[in-house]
Amino acid sequence: MRRSFYLLLPAALLGAPAGSHLDAQAICPWYGASPVACGTTAEDASGWQSQAAVLGANVLLSGLTAGALQELRGGSFRDGFRRGALGGGVTYLGKRVAAQRWWGAGLLGRATGSAGASVVRNAGAGEPSLSEVVLPLGPARLYLQPQRGPSARLQVDPVGVVVLALAATDRELGFDAGASLSAGAPVFRARTHSDGRTWTGRQTAGVIRTRPFDGSAEERRRFADVLTHERIHVLQYDQSYLLWGAPLEQRVLSALPAGEAVGRWLDLPLELSAWWLLHRVVPYRRRPWEAEAFVLSDVR
Secondary structure, eight states: OHHHHHHHHHHHHHHHHHOOOSEEEEOOSGGGOOSOOHHHHHTTSOSHHHHHHHHHHHHHHHHHHHHHHHHHTTSOHHHHHHHHHHHHHHHHHHHHHHTSOSTTHHHHHHHHHHHHHHHHHHHHTTSOTTSOEEEEETTEEEEEETBTBSEEEEEEOHHHHHHHHHHHTOTTEEEOHHHHHHHTSOEEEESOSOSOOOOSEEEETTEEEEOOOOSSHHHHHHHHHHHHHHHHHHHHHHHHIIIIIHHHHHHHHHTSTTHHHHHHHBOOOTTHHHHHHHHHHSOGGGOHHHHHHHHHHTOO
16 A cells, blocks of 8 residues: 555656646737747757657556556556556557647547546556546547447536536637537637637636637637647546546545445546646646647647
């Protein structure tokens, strides 16, 4: 038990580069929105060294998490680490795909990244790597069990539902169906520039919001850059829940009288409280999860 505790500490620290968060944003100097420039962080984001560092962080994070969780359940740390590391590599691949500029890259990348995180989750639980594959569907997740026949169940993320409902009823936002389908996540665009908002792009619980962009070639490029950055944050949100939120949820619900019934229908992202705190104490330029998004979205 003590060994696992010390193993979880570096896993939590390493989780920052690939971790999720409640409210991630890309702040750029466009429209004079903020003194924080995207280029300031992205200048150091290019090159194979940065890509290798992000890949290594995903692999090590996933391996340590799965190994520690499996050992806590009385299993083998080595087995959990080995299979978790493999899942982390697949998650990184999903992020690389989601960072591409062709239509549907976000949708395919999100499915790939979630499949990789599912392998990590299964390894941590001591189950076969593909015993259960989770696919995100907007503010819900589809759980497939390919090794048990045609078995599937749909569970709702209540936080994602609330955020989606708030965006859908906000008169200052408009739903972008094409961008949403391509991103594999709901995308809303602000209707005007004069709404007083100080962000260019924002991801909250799997829902993306952006500032408006006109039809010029330069503005279309900027919109693509922001959308790519936010798609990485969506995958981080999926990864965070499957690696940490789901095990925490299982532990909490198992101690509650009606916990099992709740767990059949809802996914409770309990790890978001930790990310809310991190956003309050870690300055924007020092957030490793933002650095990962800049590194990956810099890929052309």
